[in-house]
Amino acid sequence: MNPDSTPREIRETIRRGRWARPTSGLAPAFAQANLVILDRSLAFELLLFCVRNPKPCPILEIMEPGVWEPRITAPGADIRTDVPLYRVWKQGELLxxxxxxxxxxxxxxxxxxxxxxxxxxxxxxxxxxxxxxIEEGRNVSMYTTNRPCIPAGPFSAPLVVSMRPIPDDQVVRAVQVTSRYASVHGAPVHIGDGTALGIRDLGRPDFGDPVTIRDGETPVFWACGVTSSLAVLSARPDLCLTHSPGHMFITDSPNESWAVI
Amino acid sequence: MNPDSTPREIRETIRRGRWARPTSGLAPAFAQANLVILDRSLAFELLLFCVRNPKPCPILEIMEPGVWEPRITAPGADIRTDVPLYRVWKQGELLxxxxxxxxxxxxxxxxxxxxxxxxxxxxxxxxxxxxxxIEEGRNVSMYTTNRPCIPAGPFSAPLVVSMRPIPDDQVVRAVQVTSRYASVHGAPVHIGDGTALGIRDLGRPDFGDPVTIRDGETPVFWACGVTSSLAVLSARPDLCLTHSPGHMFITDSPNESWAVI
Structure with missing residues (x-):
């Protein structure tokens, strides 16, 4: 697939079954989304969990019960077919x-x-x-921390973070750049020593792959969307549908439209 | 009441029935909140309305069904007694x-x-x-605009804005300063000619009081919390409880904690 294709073109390719791979690098100017689908009886309290924990669970769009078209962020799309790979969960177990x-x-x-x-x-x-x-062609390193999210109804989870090693002289700039994107995880949650978050070994992430940390680089930690997956599964819903990790939903919303200033 | 009292002290004074007046100017460093209370059957879709329309409906805290203590923004408070004056609505009519x-x-x-x-x-x-x-000791001027909010379930409303006349050479600074407060209405929605919003006469606001606009000043418009009141009443809920205009709930959260950067 041409990475410069429009989000609509990419979604159509996916819908026709011609792309069942991760979406990293596709339509890079447009926001990609984590997907969670569950029964309306749990929707208010999951939304409450997201509102209380906006850094790991930033909301791009939520649809009314039964609606499968994301009318705000991707009009014309079908959330049931336009993600390359889904996971089906029953009572919190992968089916x-x-x-x-x-x-x-x-x-x-x-x-x-x-x-x-x-x-x-x-x-x-x-x-x-x-x-x-991205340089090393790996999935980002992710870690479960010792910081609990604020629970909501049956939903609870520890904060999960992603880590990127940043050259020491660019750490301040990395904080500034990502602070603008409050709607997509935003500023880091921690800079430096991972043990403050309860992370024992950066070389052994809980999710994703390890990456090289060079001399003169500082580990920088951002809130991660995997947090929402753990929260959803903690409630063991009868049915839950999610994307498969790395296989995201590609919206029509430019990343820039989510910057706060 | 001493305006430098803590939010907790002020809430206790209100709870004892000793302050049934507007809260403007009290504990000015702390966030004050609009209040809406309704049945859980409507909660998901009202929350959806807020998420879809964050500028007029910025969320400070939402509580689980039956919870009257705002545990996040005002632990120890009682939302049933700590607002100076409430309104009780049945089927959208003031009771x-x-x-x-x-x-x-x-x-x-x-x-x-x-x-x-x-x-x-x-x-x-x-x-x-x-x-x-504030200079003139009046309520802010508010206007119903021709811009519809994004509806959610039974909730819909036009965007309501507040207007403040800003000296021409301070308009840019006013945009910058308020942009930091994305969680409390944030940047203006419009600068200049009110007719672009469908406002015919700035001297005749739909809510609040008119204020003086001097030569060399530009009207600047911000999204207004009255929008949420119109949305709630549009659904004509069997029971709805709100604050009375100007009589806000005072939280323990510093305004500064709601700044995005």
Whole structure:
């Protein structure tokens, strides 16, 4: 696929079953979204969890029960077919991975689209700040921390963070650049020693891949969307549909439209 | 009441029935909140309305059904007694004003605390920018515009704006200062000619009082919390409890904690 294709063109390619791979690098100027779908009976309290924990769970769009078109961020799209790979969960256990969830759809399902760090990675690179996981072609390193999120109803989770090593003389700029993107994880939550977050070994992430940390670089930690997955599964909903990690929903909203100033 | 009292001291004075007046100017460093309380059956879709329209409906805190203590923004407070004056609405019609809603409370009620422009007015004054409604001791001028909010379920409303005349050479600074406060209405929605918003006569506001606009001043318009009141009443809920205009809930959260950068 041409990475310069429009989000609409990419979604159509995905819908036709011609792209079941991760979406990193596709349509880099546009916001990609984490996906969570669950029953309306749990929707208010999951939304409350997102509102109380905006750094790990930034809201891009939430749809009314039964609505499968993201009318605000991707009019014309179909959330049941336009993600390359989905996961189907029952009572918090993974049941299947599938490229199409139409068979699982019902009119009581509520869709949550949550922001993704791909948005601020583009901004970091545009500012000349290296993003190691992209340089090394790996998934970003993610860690479960000792910081609890604020629970809401049956939803609770520890804060999960992603880590990127930043050259010491660019750490301040990295804070500034990502602070603009409050709707897509925003400013870092921590700079420096991971043990303050309860992380014992940066070389052994809980999710994703390890990346190289060079001399003269400082680990910088951002809130991560995996937090929302842990929160959702903590409630063990009868049915939950999500994207498969790295296989995001690509919206029509430019990253820049999510910058706060 | 000493305006330098702490939010907790002020809430206790209100709870004892010793302050049934507007809260403008009290504890000016702390965020004050618009209040909406309604049944859990409508909570998801009202929250959706707020998320879709964050400029007029900035969320400070939302509580689980039946919870009357704002544990995040004002631990120890009681939302049923700590607002100077409440309004009780049935099917969208005003039934009563009262200093205590304990008799109306039930365990299915969900409380929404939404941001208020008092927060950024403090920031404007700290930056040396005059706030005419405060100078003249009047309520701010508010207007219903021709811009619809994005509806959610049964909730819909036109955008309501507040207007402050700003000296021409301070308009840019006013945009900068208020942009930091994205959680409490944030940047202006419009600068200059009110007719672009469908406002015919700035001297005849739809809510609040007219204020003097001097030569060399430009009208600047911000999204206004009255929008949420119109949205709530549009759904004609069986029961709805709100603050009485100007009689806000005073939180323990410093305005500065709501600044995005």
């Amino acid at each position: 299947a991975e599938t490229p199409d969830i139409t068979a699982h759809w019902n009119d009581n399902l509520v869709t949550f689209l949550l922001g993704c760090s791909f948005s601020f990675e583009s901004a970091l690179m545009a500012a000349g700040i290296p993003v190691r996981n | 009563a004003e009262t200093p205590d809603i304990t008799a109306h409370w039930n365990d299915n009620l969900v409380t929404f605390l939404l941001g208020c422009s008092f927060s950024f007015e403090s920031a404007l004054m700290a930056a040396g920018i005059p706030v005419r409604n």
